[in-house]
Amino acid sequence: xxVGRQWRYVYRAVDEQGQVVDVYxxxxxxxxxxxxxxxxxxxxxxxxxxxxTTDKAAAYPPALAQVLPEVLxxxxxxxxxxxxxxxQHLKGRIRSMRSFKTDPTAQVVCAGHSxxxxxxxxxxxxxGTEEATGISRPLRLMHAWDQITIRLLAA
Numbered sequence: 611x612x613v614g615r616q617w618r619y620v621y622r623a624v625d626e627q628g629q630v631v632d633v634y635x636x637x638x639x640x641x642x643x644x645x646x647x648x649x650x651x652x653x654x655x656x657x658x659x660x661x662x663t664t665d666k667a668a669a670y671p672p673a674l675a676q677v678l679p680e681v682l683x684x685x686x687x688x689x690x691x692x693x694x695x696x697x698q699h700l701k702g703r704i705r706s707m708r709s710f711k712t713d714p715t716a717q718v719v720c721a722g723h724s725x726x727x728x729x730x731x732x733x734x735x736x737x738g739t740e741e742a743t744g745i746s747r748p749l750r751l752m753h754a755w756d757q758i759t760i761r762l763l764a765a
Contacts, residue, residue, distance in 0.1 A: 613635070614712065619639040648678060659678070662684070
């Protein structure tokens with residue numbers, strides 16, 4: 611994506627259920643930035659993955675060797691369709707905003723977009739499950755947002 615007329619790279623970690631674990635916006639797509647992203651994602655999840663799926667970028671194998679040497683690395687177009695499909699929603703949102711002016715703004719918006727997608731998909735207790743609350747999936751985000759604002763107003 612573009613930030614201030616300069617290209618930036620958006621790293622996204624998605625688990626096997628489709629939940630966005632972490633988002634990282636970087637100036638470079640090199641081993642150092644990739645290793646930083648993997649470390650952040652590991653801190654966020656507090657667990658060790660057994661398999662990591664990426665595209666065929668040259669920065670991934672050395673970064674994985676640094677951060678997760680024992681993990682199985684799968685690289686290829688078919689293997690990473692979950693991440694690409696998830697990128698589609700972010701790209702659609704950013705396109706209408708006509709890019710960002712600063713890196714921190716891009717980071718916050720990308721992380722916020724991921725939070726809202728996870729909330730809509732039912733990965734958080736906010737909003738509840740359809741079985742427990744009787745709220746259908748399209749209305750789950752609205753119900754969860756009501757819960758968030760009520761808690762913020764009460765605090």
